[in-house]
Each structure stands twice: as structure tokens, then as C-alpha cells.
Ligand code: AOF
């Protein structure tokens with residue numbers, strides 16, 4: 001009981017790093033001695049001190065003989081910062097309570113075994129599910145080297161993302177919109193197809209205070225993004241990558257002059273090879289990506305197997321008619337051919353409902 005209580009405090013601390021620590025995980029730590037919290041900390045920023053070192057630095061009394069609660073297995077390697085195992089051993093901590101296992105191949109159980117070999121008692125898997133939930137994107141990225149992709153859309157209860165006249169603003173209410181903007185801060189990149197740029201001319205920035213903007217990625221096979229589009233003219237606010245199959249550098253120039261980056265990606269079935277694009281973004285330490293449509297890109301993304309999670313915001317409205325649906329393309333031939341999703345987690349947000357499911361790999 002006591003263990004869950006302190007681990008939940010550590011989880012709350014870890015959450016403060018949301019959106020700032022990528023591509024690192026969110027991690028929180030609490031140090032308890034004689035039933036009293038003597039130090040606490042969390043990972044604040046990639047390249048900054050890890051949670052354990054921040055908690056040790058926060059200690060008012062010597063940590064010797066204390067218990068350290070940490071949401072993720074302590075690291076044991078020299079990365080951007082030195083190993084946390086060294087600091088824990090030096091501090092004289094005698095007991096360690098851990099939430100998640102760290103699948104980083106540099107750690108992967110070694111952190112815990114080093115600490116055990118130094119006589120520290122280690123208790124594993126405390127509030128594991130809650131700790132794992134914090135870092136689904138980190139776990140994916142550290143093992144696959146590609147971003148964790150979240151396909152997000154807002155639709156009516158009759159499954160439309162626009163009216164038959166093409167109008168889509170707004171489907172969901174202000175609370176749902178705020179939720180989406182929190183995710184734009186949380187995830188490292190945001191991606192849309194050229195169709196969305198042409199119809200909506202979106203900014204794709206995060207409109208909340210004290211938050212950061214994601215890297216904006218446009219899938220533009222034939223390099224047809226208008227030079228006057230907001231994502232081209234606002235590179236002073238947020239970075240833009242235009243992913244294309246066009247190699248002609250003369251056609252790249254005006255976009256480069258506007259401050260965009262061009263990423264030439266191999267072609268697959270006359271489109272951008274989305275898996276290749278994810279690999280290239282992974283090389284750039286993009287650990288997570290919010291896919292915001294449109295339907296054609298969503299279908300290609302599902303088909304290429306890059307989508308990890310679906311977030312469907314459903315508004316209590318009906319549009320009827322021939323308005324667009326969230327996933328376009330040809331579609332599957334038979335119900336048995338459907339993309340399978342996990343049992344959804346359902347959250348009421350204002351008047352709307354958010355359904356979240358993992359994509360079950362086929
Ligand atoms: C922890 N506590 O707070 C974090 C950990 O390059 P570095 O030095 O920042 O190390 C990053 C790796 O360390 C990361 O991939 C993960 O395995 C671990 N992150 N570990 O014990 C922390 N942020």
C-alpha cells in the first residue's frame with residue numbers, strides 16, 4: 001500500500017516532464033527515510049539530470065539507509081549524463097522500489113542487477129501498468145528507432161470529419177481542442193498530407209501558454225505545397241519539414257529560402273514511403289508523431305504499418321450526406337480484413353468522447 005502511494009507521487013512528478021523530455025522518458029523519483037519524504041525530483045529536460053539525481057540533490061538529510069522510489073529502472077550507462085546507478089550506490093540508499101523496466105538496450109535489466117550486486121534490496125513492478133502508461137512513446141522509440149505514431153481525428157457520431165461542402169471547423173468543443181493542443185506539446189512532431197494543407201491551411205502549432213510547438217511534417221509526394229501556406233510562411237514560429245519524392249534541387253530552393261527543410265524520401269506505389277520517412281525522423285530523434293490527417297494519408301499510414309495508436313474524438317452531432325470520413329483510400333474488402341484495434345479507453349471530454357485504442361499489428 002505504502003509502496004503504491006509513494007510510486008504514485010513519483011508518477012505525478014514524472015508527468016511534469018511531459019513534452020520537455022523527449023526523446024527521453026518521463027521519470028519521477030521520491031526518497032523516503034523513516035516514513036518521511038526527504039527528497040524528490042523528476043527528469044525535466046533531455047540532456048538534464050535524471051530523476052534519481054535530482055531527487056538525491058533535493059535531499060535535506062543524508063540518503064544513506066533510505067528507500068528510493070523511481071518510476072523507471074535506473075540507468076547504468078554513460079549517455080548525455082553519467083549512470084544513475086553510480087549516484088545511488090554512492091548515496092548509501094539501501095532499498096529501491098521500481099515501476100517500469102527500461103527496454104533501452106543499454107539498460108534492460110542491467111541497472112537493477114548492478115544495484116542488487118551492491119547489496120541494495122530491489123522491489124520491481126510496483127504500479128507497473130501506470131508507470132508503463134507514462135512512456136508508451138519512449139518504449140516504442142527506444143526499441144524501434146522510429147516515432148510512436150498516434151492517428152488523431154475528430155468526427156461526428158455519423159463518422160464525418162467534414163460536411164459535404166468540405167467545412168470541418170469545428171466538430172468538437174473547446175475542451176477537446178485543448179486536449180489536442182496538449183498533445184501537440186507532448187509529441188515531438190505533427191504530420192499532415194498535402195490535401196489538408198490545401199483545404200485547411202493549418203498552422204499545426206500548440207496554442208497553449210508555456211508549451212512548445214511540434215516539428216511540422218508535410219507529406220507532399222510531388223512538392224505542390226503553396227509557398228503562401230501558413231506552414232511555409234511561419235518557420236520563425238515552428239520548424240517545417242516537407243517530405244517529398246522530388247529530387248530536383250531547383251524546386252527545393254524557394255522552400256529552403258522560406259526556412260523549410262526538404263526531406264527527399266524514397267517512393268513506394270507512387271507515394272512517399274512512409275516507413276522510410278519514419279526511419280529518417282527517428283534518426284532525427286523524433287520519438288513521437290501526431291498524425292492529423294487527412295483521410296488519404298491516414299489510409300496510407302495504416303497500410304504501411306506505421307500507426308501505433310488511434311485517438312478518435314467523437315462529437316454528439318450528425319452531418320449526413322457525402323462528407324469525408326477519417327480514413328479514406330480504397331478501404332478493406334471484407335470485415336475480416338479490418339485493421340484490428342485494442343479495446344478502447346473511453347474518456348468524456350466536455351460534451352465529446354475520446355476513444356483511444358492501440359493498433360494490433362497484423
Ligand atoms: C533514468 N532516469 O530520469 C531518465 C532515464 O542520454 P541520457 O543520459 O539522458 O540517458 C537517456 C537514457 O537514460 C534513456 O534512453 C533511458 O534509458 C534513461 N533515462 N533513466 O533512470 C531518468 N531520463
Ligand code: ZN
Nearest residue numbers: 050074075084
Ligand atoms: Zn539515469
